[in-house]
Amino acid sequence: MRIEIAELLKGEKTDIEITVMGWVRTFRNNQFIALNDGSTNHNLQVVVDFNAMDETILKRITTSACISVSGKLIKSQGKGQTVELVADTVEILGDSDAEKYPLQPKKHSLEFLREIAHLRFRTNTFGSVFRLRNALIFGIHKFFQEQNFLNIHSPIISASDAEGAGEMFRVTTLDLNKLPKTEQGDTDFSQDFFGRSSNLTVSGQLEAELAAMAFTKVYTFGPTFRAENSNTARHLAEFWMIEPEVAFNDLKDNADLAEDMLKYVIRYAMEKHPDDIDFLDARLAEEEKQKPTNERAEFGLKEKLNFMLENNFERVTYTEAIEILLQSPAYKKKKFQYEVNWGIDMQSEHERYLVEKHFKKPVIVTDYPKDIKAFYMRQNEDGKTVAAMDILAPGIGEIIGGSQREERLDKLEQRMQEMHIPTEEMYWYLDTRRFGTCKHAGFGLGFERLVQFVTGMGNIRDVIPFPRTPKNCEF
């Protein structure tokens, strides 16, 4: 019977006959196979007696060959591991031509591995990243399910282009070489599949709001698409987003929920895969050593995560945040490239100063000027700000954006008109304000940014299996 390596390495049972299957990481000294099956970042040491083994089989034990080994699991006779498998039989399930296989048992650059994303799962780094990604996915569902949230599948294809969250990918079945035209000469979308123009979703929030007006507590967790020409280490054209929406919550409840959720899922992932956290912690420390002293991160990965769990997030209003920036040494020494005054949309350098220099922990900034925020955010009594919140994380920037929603029909309609959002087309959204409206709030969490935060990976393209970015749709 096949047993997984993670189970064997617990070392609870020895002197048993077992079968193990996996991929060869290295074959040392014609005797020792480091075997990995993805259940853990640790390898099982398989010991072969090369004098007794068929030589043609020995030659086929190459890096990344897939093999099945049967034999006896014993206490290790050497140092470096607690148990090892003494092979009776080794069966080659899949050969791997050592001359052509691009991965070697050595350090590769992340850029190179990105070009062979179909094989990078087989490395220690990506093994750890994707096990943690899985734990975070499950941890998020667990957190919400334990609190009786309802998971809603919001649509992936959307006809609404009024959400204003960014450029959209068009969905069409029209022949692009022979587009039907209207009398005015525009493309005639009435002949398209849905009888109107349609796009991939940029957010499930509006649909989540509809569901929250019946189930009270809901969340979405699905793919999201933005056709922005963004070339950065924190943007993808296809990414996953979590969007909880809760009836009767105000902005403070919303911030509490976000903070609780982040802490819960980070703790869950750390407890589920301590070895992977250890590995990535060491990897990051190694990487930091290459940098000049003044560019090094202040905390190691584990330090950072533990600090996050043990401390409350800092909460400041936008107005207070601007005041902090204006009083900062960085501002007085003219270190900021962009101007600071009340009303600006804070730039990366400002957010990073607040999070990394001033507070040195995650910060929840609330009550932004209404002119820099979306139409659906609840207008505050001061007439200038809205009940918005952004959570800024060290090293990542904005990880969560949310708000209390405008539940008052007249205020919402007025704001939509000011911002040129077509109210007729959005009748279904406005209906919730017509029929039994109530205060409610929610937020959007960029899932890959969370994975970046937990794994310490600097580039978002290294925390999703097959990244989609401008000019890149390989695999």
Place this chain on the structure above:
RNA sequence: UCUUCCUUAGCUCAGUUGGUUAGAGCACCUGACUGUUAAUCAGGGGGUCUCUGGUUCAAGUCCAGAAGGGAGAGCCA
């Protein structure tokens, strides 16, 4: 999209003021060794110097353009 840097062997990189046949480590192949931990030792094979054009007696090296990639920025999650 903007700024900036990079592109030399399968990988990581060196290559002097432009000057014979372009190097190293790892990987691979052959052999030795056999309790190794990215095993070690000896030998060997492996190159359209990203592409296109230009300057020059001579270009990996200088100039121009293109492509790809990194970092930072904008937009955002």
